[in-house]
Amino acid sequence: MSEIIKPTLIAARRSTMLFFLVSGLGTASWAPMVPYTKDRLAFNDANLGLLLLMLGTGALVIMPVTGILIHKFGSKKTILVASFLIAIILPLLLIMNTPVTMGATLFSFGAAIGAIGVAMNAQAIQIERHYTQHIMSSFHGLYSLGGILGPLFIGGMIKSGLSPLIAACVVSVLLLIIALSQYHYLLPEQPVTEDQEKVKFSWPGSTVIFLGLMCFVVFLAEGSILDWSAVFLKDIKNFDPAIAGIGYAAFSIAMTAMRLLGDKFVDKLQPKKIVCFGSLISATGFIVAVTSPWGWLSLAGFTLVGLGAANIVPVFFSAAGKLKNVPAAVSLPAVTTMGYAGSLAGPAGIGLIAYFSSLPIALCCIALLLLVVSVSYYFKKF
Known part of the structure; x- marks a missing residue:
């Protein structure tokens, strides 16, 4: 660690971790609002599915622009503005009562999420350059923690008698407090070198595209657990519908815990081993979940997926931000956009495969893709 700016660096790391928490908390707080939105607009499942695409579309549209x-x-400024937008828009998601206004609001919410996703990773990479060890996993651990706390906060407040709108406003105030109190500790932007300026807006190179494709697969795996694990446990493993969500809970807890501890593992094993072994562990988790005759072992399989995948994306983002002659403002938006596309389009593709074959076969296809990630990353030279 740079001793000259050690206090400043520690404060910047803490504040950036809290902005990762803001992103995860804000994003996940939308999940408990979805049923209320469906009822308010009197939507069927098909209409709701189309509406939900607006969030992902907003993120995908803004991510490539965030580099600019x-x-x-x-x-620093991008993180602050995006945080404010997330906090302001969150309660509006419970107010809009027409499909058009709701779609536009959800698109804007997704755009804010996409912008802070790129900007906070750029800030994290800038901070990591001053450290002698890997620290990216801890940032993403706070995002995952926010993803667990968001539904708990909203659900707990609603359960205690608060209206959904008031609960959303409480979360928004919390997000604003964090943003306002932590903004000044973020690091200012580093000067752009002459070589970086020449390639600032060039088309991403083959290494950036490679990392993006690898991210696509891992985000696809994560998204499939979110969208399909409950369906798999209910329809294939005969779980009670009331507890079928336990598969995603096991995955999320395992991923959060491993990310919070992941920096030490990355330092000891090195990033390439983390990706290769992590992909193998996640692939094994899918196979165990699909082939197990016992429900508890299927849950163990989803836990393995979370443990293995936890630190792969942080390694990819860190690698993207450290590529020679490619500034983070070029590499990060490209890698993030391709990865996020996997979390959106991937689960839909899984549904298509499941329709023409079966859900277990579709999940096995993800395991195969993770094996491809493991092998291809092993032979890739940076």
């Missing part, structure tokens, strides 16, 4: 915003205004 970071170049022009810096990641």
Whole structure:
């Protein structure tokens, strides 16, 4: 660690971790609001599915543009503005009562999530450059923690008697407090070198595309657990519908815990081993979940998926931000966009495969893709 700016660096790391928490908490707080939105708009499942695409579309549209915003205004200001937008828009998701206004609001919410996703990773990479060890996993651990706490906060407040709108406003105030109190501790943008300026807006190279494709697969695996684990446990393993969500809970807890501890593992094993072994463990988890004759072992399989995949994306983002002659403002938006596309389009593809074959076969296809990640990353030279 750079001793000259050690206190500043520690404060910047803490504040950036809290902005990762803001992103995870804000994003996950939307999940408990979905049923209320469906009832308010009197939507059927098909209409709701189309509406939900607006969130992902907003994120995908803004992510490539965020590199330009970071170049022009810096990641620090981009993080602050995106945090404010998330906090302001969150309660509006419970107010809009027409499909058009709801779709536009959800698109804007997704855009804010996409912008902070790129900008906070750019800030994290800038901080990591001053450390002698890997620290990226801890940032993503706070995002995962926010993903667990969001539904618990909203659900707990509603259960205690607060209206969903008031509960959302409470979370928004919390997000604003964190943003306002932590903004000044973020690092200012580093000067852009002449070589970086020349390639600032060039088309991403083959290494960036490779990392993006690898991210696509891992995000696909994570998204499939979110969208399909409950269906799999209920329809294939005969779980009670009331507890079928336990598969995603096991996955999420395992991923959060491993990310919070992951920096030490990455330092000891090195990033390449983390990706290769992590992909193998996740692939094994899918196979165990599918082939197990016992429900508890299927849950163990989903836990393995979370343990193995936890630190792969942080390694990819860290690698993207450290590529020679490719500034983070080019590599990060590209890798993030391709990865996020996997979390959106992937589960839909899994549904298509399941329709023409079966859900277990579809999940086995993800295991195969993870094996491809393991082998291809092993032979890739950076």
